[in-house]
Amino acid sequence: MFKYQFRWDIVSGDNLDFLMSGLQMTLIVSAITLVLAMIAGLVIALLDMSRFPPARWVGVTFGEIIRNTPILVQLLWVYYVLPIVFGVRIESLTALIVGLSLYQGAFISEVYRSGIQSVPRGHSEAAQVLGLSPLQNFMRIVLPQAIRMTLPPLASNFVQLIKFSSLGAVISVSEITRRGMELSSTTFRPLEIFTFIAVVYFVICWPLAMGIRVWEAKLRNR
Amino acid sequence: MAATPIIVAENVSKRFGENQVLTRVSLPVMERDVVCVVGPSGSGKTTLLRCLALLEVPSEGRVVMQGLPISTPERSKQVRSAARAVRSDIGMVFQHFNLWPHMSVLENLIEAPVRVKKLPKSEAVAIAEKLLAKVDLLDKRNAYPGRLSGGQQQRVAIARALAMSPKVLLFDEATSALDPELRREVLLVMRQLAQEGMTMLVVTHEMGFARQVGTRTVFMDKGEIVEEAPGAAFFEKPKTERAQRFLQQFEE
Numbered sequence: 315m316f317k318y319q320f321r322w323d324i325v326s327g328d329n330l331d332f333l334m335s336g337l338q339m340t341l342i343v344s345a346i347t348l349v350l351a352m353i354a355g356l357v358i359a360l361l362d363m364s365r366f367p368p369a370r371w372v373g374v375t376f377g378e379i380i381r382n383t384p385i386l387v388q389l390l391w392v393y394y395v396l397p398i399v400f401g402v403r404i405e406s407l408t409a410l411i412v413g414l415s416l417y418q419g420a421f422i423s424e425v426y427r428s429g430i431q432s433v434p435r436g437h438s439e440a441a442q443v444l445g446l447s448p449l450q451n452f453m454r455i456v457l458p459q460a461i462r463m464t465l466p467p468l469a470s471n472f473v474q475l476i477k478f479s480s481l482g483a484v485i486s487v488s489e490i491t492r493r494g495m496e497l498s499s500t501t502f503r504p505l506e507i508f509t510f511i512a513v514v515y516f517v518i519c520w521p522l523a524m525g526i527r528v529w530e531a532k533l534r535n536r
Numbered sequence: 537m538a539a540t541p542i543i544v545a546e547n548v549s550k551r552f553g554e555n556q557v558l559t560r561v562s563l564p565v566m567e568r569d570v571v572c573v574v575g576p577s578g579s580g581k582t583t584l585l586r587c588l589a590l591l592e593v594p595s596e597g598r599v600v601m602q603g604l605p606i607s608t609p610e611r612s613k614q615v616r617s618a619a620r621a622v623r624s625d626i627g628m629v630f631q632h633f634n635l636w637p638h639m640s641v642l643e644n645l646i647e648a649p650v651r652v653k654k655l656p657k658s659e660a661v662a663i664a665e666k667l668l669a670k671v672d673l674l675d676k677r678n679a680y681p682g683r684l685s686g687g688q689q690q691r692v693a694i695a696r697a698l699a700m701s702p703k704v705l706l707f708d709e710a711t712s713a714l715d716p717e718l719r720r721e722v723l724l725v726m727r728q729l730a731q732e733g734m735t736m737l738v739v740t741h742e743m744g745f746a747r748q749v750g751t752r753t754v755f756m757d758k759g760e761i762v763e764e765a766p767g768a769a770f771f772e773k774p775k776t777e778r779a780q781r782f783l784q785q786f787e788e
């Protein structure tokens with residue numbers, strides 16, 4: 315029989331404040347990383363689609379390496395290896411943001427690419443026949459449609475980032491998971507604390523994910 | 537006085553890899569001509585039209601517009617600048633309309649006049665409204681293409697092409713994607729254009745239209761022009777056996 319005495323009051327007062335400041339860090343890291351990842355994704359996508367073979371090679375290789383190695387290993391690599399290679403100490407927070415941005419950027423570049431490819435060729439051919447320049451064609455016909463297609467996947471990326479940012483715990487970034495680890499080692503109450511943290515992640519991520527699903531369905535029915 | 541054609545395909549051949557799709561096709565289109573191109577599926581009709589619309593580059597031969605080459609396999613600087621100059625004189629209507637779904641009907645119509653011809657917006661809107669009235673869709677000016685029927689979308693696409701005042705209008709099976717009951721409204725617009733003297737090159741499976749409206753019928757098969765006859769003559773007395781066989785399909 316399960317005879318555990320729950321002590322939910324552990325998650326209150328100062329302890330709660332401690333965890334909530336971790337949550338704040340989680341959300342800040344996720345938001346900053348999303349912005350950087352969108353930029354990194356754009357760079358990777360442009361490299362991938364470049365007419366210049368070496369650029370394409372760099373973009374594709376980078377993307378493949380990032381997408382086919384574990385994010386945890388990448389974070390450890392950025393945190394421990396980069397400083398050795400470049401001889402500079404990297405703050406754990408910087409390492410987390412850089413690592414997550416590159417990781418997520420590699421996926422976002424695919425989102426961009428499929429957004430652009432989702433615009434039927436005929437739409438830009440019609441524009442071409444009407445005399446729009448390739449730049450006008452991209453900016454006026456392709457991009458507005460592609461962006462509409464990429465917004466929901468980008469939002470899904472934000473949800474993923476919130477979850478992935480918990481990996482910051484292993485390189486001691488004081489986001490909510492790390493705070494939980496610290497708190498449970500002083501209170502010896504991991505069950506309450508990690509259950510609470512799981513619920514916090516769920517309460518944030520689930521409504522976002524549902525909202526995105528509704529949004530996607532709406533876009534599809536336009 | 538020999539008139540110069542508006543647009544001519546001169547010995548145009550097109551290959552996609554090993555696949556020879558067009559073989560030395562020559563086709564002049566004179567002012568006010570309504571040339572109807574018919575032929576079995578896969579005979580290269582769309583490819584020919586796309587060459588004339590500068591969406592494909594011929595493997596051999598060239599496209600000439602009012603005396604100037606605008607498309608050649610080499611695509612020299614001179615040819616490209618000639619092409620840019622006449623780009624908006626060639627309009628095209630596609631089988632699948634290709635309206636831009638993120639723009640309203642009116643925005644679809646004024647996009648090219650404003651961006652390419654640099655017309656003031658008010659002027660472009662005035663032209664667009666006149667054209668929408670002509671295709672009987674003025675009440676849909678603020679609707680998005682997704683809310684229109686196929687026939688309405690195709691009429692908008694025709695108006696969008698007309699907004700650039702092209703010298704020649706290319707139609708690629710403009711009614712094939714439509715339900716039979718929606719075809720008539722599009723064919724009526726095309727017929728009206730022909731009556732107004734628009735120069736048209738029409739790829740179609742609508743034999744009635746070719747017969748009644750076309751000034752010339754061109755029969756293509758396997759990438760070649762097999763037979764060419766003025767107006768209805770092709771339908772009354774097809775000369776080649778291939779054309780006779782092709783026309784038999786439409787008899788029942």
Ligand SMILES: Nc1ncnc2c1ncn2[C@@H]1O[C@H](COP(=O)(O)OP(=O)(O)OP(=O)(O)O)[C@@H](O)[C@H]1O
Pocket residue numbers: 552555557575576577578579580581582583584
């Ligand atoms: N971009 C392309 N790449 C390779 N092959 C092509 C391409 N476009 C057309 N083809 C081939 O060229 C041939 C002629 O095609 P085309 O579309 O011009 O025929 P069509 O006469 O318009 O036929 P339909 O009546 O079915 O529209 C076909 O065999 C087609 O597979």
Ligand SMILES: [Mg+2]
Pocket residue numbers: 581582583709
């Ligand atoms: Mg075709």
